[in-house]
Amino acid sequence: MGDNQSSNDQRKDLEKYTMIPATELPLTENCIHYEQKQEVPWDLLKYWSQRYTLFEAYDSGIYLTDDAWFGVTPEPVAQQIAYEVARVSPSKTTIIDLFAGVGGNAIQFALSERWDRVIAVERDGDTLACAQNNAKIYEITNEITWVHADSFEYLKLALEQPNKLHETLRIDPAATVLFASPPWGGPGYRTDDIFNLHEMEPYNLKRLHEAYKSLDYALYLPRTSDLRQIARLVPDGKKIEVVQYCIEGASKALIAWIPAEGSPHETFYYYDE
Numbered sequence: 294m295g296d297n298q299s300s301n302d303q304r305k306d307l308e309k310y311t312m313i314p315a316t317e318l319p320l321t322e323n324c325i326h327y328e329q330k331q332e333v334p335w336d337l338l339k340y341w342s343q344r345y346t347l348f349e350a351y352d353s354g355i356y357l358t359d360d361a362w363f364g365v366t367p368e369p370v371a372q373q374i375a376y377e378v379a380r381v382s383p384s385k386t387t388i389i390d391l392f393a394g395v396g397g398n399a400i401q402f403a404l405s406e407r408w409d410r411v412i413a414v415e416r417d418g419d420t421l422a423c424a425q426n427n428a429k430i431y432e433i434t435n436e437i438t439w440v441h442a443d444s445f446e447y448l449k450l451a452l453e454q455p456n457k458l459h460e461t462l463r464i465d466p467a468a469t470v471l472f473a474s475p476p477w478g479g480p481g482y483r484t485d486d487i488f489n490l491h492e493m494e495p496y497n498l499k500r501l502h503e504a505y506k507s508l509d510y511a512l513y514l515p516r517t518s519d520l521r522q523i524a525r526l527v528p529d530g531k532k533i534e535v536v537q538y539c540i541e542g543a544s545k546a547l548i549a550w551i552p553a554e555g556s557p558h559e560t561f562y563y564y565d566e
């Protein structure tokens with residue numbers, strides 16, 4: 294009865310809105326919790342050996358897709374990011390994780406208890422199912438609103454046609470911070486001394502900035518990213534913070550903290566001389 298009721302409600306919401314919050318998705322055969330080294334594909338062994346750095350609670354039943362091992366934010370880094378983003382102005386009450394993956398960052402945003410709302414968007418259903426499962430392991434199931442969608446489409450609707458979104462997915466842009474950890478595919482990410490952000494695939498720096506620039510956003514990028522390309526996003530005379538995130542002295546990634554275009558620049562990491 295309860296289940297029928299909720300699937301009826303969902304059907305009605307789907308008729309009414311272009312996007313609604315994701316229900317709990319089932320784990321599929323692509324969602325895997327490797328227990329023994331022998332089960333792990335060779336190209337994932339390096340990552341599996343770091344499983345407790347990725348998720349301290351790995352043994353409690355953390356699931357990943359095979360693709361997710363390469364991109365998940367290691368837990369100590371995700372904790373530090375959550376700590377830093379929490380210091381943004383108290384007027385910011387919503388954080389959106391635009392590339393939620395298996396939940397590495399979204400879980401830490403929710404655990405920080407800093408935010409009234411944590412919205413996590415993931416396009417791939419299997420990956421989202423893992424993220425929802427992992428949030429359960431960290432006992433924060435209800436603290437995250439999951440969206441199974443393309444995050445560019447979601448954000449566009451949120452900013453331009455909020456009526457097309459279910460009420461729970463609408464945002465107040467002035468009270469919202471974006472976090473984006475996009476895929477880093479494309480030539481050169483592992484081998485180039487300086488990573489060309491204009492060639493990052495499938496979304497290059499320009500595409501990301503165009504989509505996010507009206508809001509404060511934190512962009513998680515390869516540690517060798519070309520800082521001159523990031524600097525060009527900053528208005529003349531202003532400075533932003535770019536932070537390297539290290540584990541045991543080795544940088545894993547950097548974050549560029551980009552204030553909203555036209556904002557008074559008081560709250561989100563602009564530095565005056």
Ligand SMILES: C[S@@+](CC[C@H](N)C(=O)[O-])C[C@H]1O[C@@H](n2cnc3c(N)ncnc32)[C@H](O)[C@@H]1O
Pocket residue numbers: 364365366367391392393394395396397398414415416417420442443444445474475476477
């Ligand atoms: C680098 S991973 C994010 C990892 C995440 N921060 C974590 O710790 O688990 C990038 C994720 O973005 C998803 N993705 C790629 N394009 C997307 C899009 N347009 N909208 C939403 N998700 C997308 C991929 O499926 C992948 O799971």
